[in-house]
Amino acid sequence: MSLFHYFVLATLTGSAILVILNARKLRERLTNMHAMIIAMVMGMNIGLTAGVLFGSLYQGDLYSSTLISIAVGAIGGIACGISFGTLSSIEGFMSGLMGGMMGAMLGEMISHEQSTVMLNILLTLTTSSLLLFYILPNSKGCENKVSKKSWFLKPLLTFVLLLSFLLFGNQLDNNLALSDSSISDKHNHGNQNDSKLEEAQNVILNVHPSDFSYSPSEIIVEKNQATSITLNNHDQIDHDIEIKNISFQESSNSQHTEHTTGGADFHLHASANSSADITFTPTKTGIYEFYCTIPGHKESGMTGKLIVK
Numbered sequence: 001m002s003l004f005h006y007f008v009l010a011t012l013t014g015s016a017i018l019v020i021l022n023a024r025k026l027r028e029r030l031t032n033m034h035a036m037i038i039a040m041v042m043g044m045n046i047g048l049t050a051g052v053l054f055g056s057l058y059q060g061d062l063y064s065s066t067l068i069s070i071a072v073g074a075i076g077g078i079a080c081g082i083s084f085g086t087l088s089s090i091e092g093f094m095s096g097l098m099g100g101m102m103g104a105m106l107g108e109m110i111s112h113e114q115s116t117v118m119l120n121i122l123l124t125l126t127t128s129s130l131l132l133f134y135i136l137p138n139s140k141g142c143e144n145k146v147s148k149k150s151w152f153l154k155p156l157l158t159f160v161l162l163l164s165f166l167l168f169g170n171q172l173d174n175n176l177a178l179s180d181s182s183i184s185d186k187h188n189h190g191n192q193n194d195s196k197l198e199e200a201q202n203v204i205l206n207v208h209p210s211d212f213s214y215s216p217s218e219i220i221v222e223k224n225q226a227t228s229i230t231l232n233n234h235d236q237i238d239h240d241i242e243i244k245n246i247s248f249q250e251s252s253n254s255q256h257t258e259h260t261t262g263g264a265d266f267h268l269h270a271s272a273n274s275s276a277d278i279t280f281t282p283t284k285t286g287i288y289e290f291y292c293t294i295p296g297h298k299e300s301g302m303t304g305k306l307i308v309k
């Protein structure tokens with residue numbers, strides 16, 4: 001459901017409420033036939049519009065869209081007829097039922113873009129049909145003459161109001177398209193981040209057999225740039241890297257902490273004869289000491305320096 005769809009449903013509900021209000025006010029001026037025509041037109045319009053809406057929303061599931069649409073159409077039709085009496089209610093009910101069924105089939109068959117156009121047409125029909133209240137009583141004959149000079153302004157005003165209202169609804173659809181494109185922009189932005197990851201500064205640290213040292217033992221990286229550290233352990237025993245109190249954002253870690261000693265901020269563990277890597281972004285400059293946490297290794301010289309510029 002997009003904003004435009006909510007707009008359509010709100011307009012349908014508003015139209016039905018306007019019919020109820022107008023019916024109460026103008027009931028005396030309308031004949032039974034007038035009332036039945038209004039109930040039928042409104043019920044049919046509401047059913048058709050709701051049908052196209054749900055038909056296009058639930059494309060591929062005509063059963064559900066038909067059920068929902070005939071329910072909406074029938075309720076709308078009854079609502080439009082109930083203030084006039086039983087006959088009009090029945091008329092509205094059947095028209096809504098039929099409109100909902102036909103609308104759902106139409107919505108099922110047409111594309112999304114076509115359904116937007118169709119919804120606009122049907123919405124125009126529905127809202128314009130409200131004018132029946134003002135056209136029908138006059139056709140009785142008694143009030144048919146032009147009494148005020150401003151009479152021609154009314155249809156014009158109505159037209160302008162209706163047009164701006166519907167344009168507003170369409171704007172919702174455009175906004176949706178805009179937000180869709182901004183989502184894809186964000187997506188592209190995400191891709192840019194991905195390519196930044198690919199451009200990450202790569203640091204490879206080797207640990208040679210029985211050497212108890214890192215090669216190289218000093219690494220320089222740049223602040224706020226994605227950095228990947230690969231620890232290639234060629235030794236027969238496990239080694240790792242630990243850096244305390246370093247500010248960084250971790251992006252990925254192939255092998256997570258296996259034997260952290262308390263308070264460690266950064267940890268990368270490589271099992272015997274294997275390698276491990278971590279991608280992170282250092283967020284503070286400084287010189288950090290790194291070392292191996294396996295007992296005795298640090299003391300044997302497994303230390304190094306990470307300089308964040």
Ligand SMILES: [Cu+2]
Nearest residue numbers: 239292294297
């Ligand atoms: Cu070690």
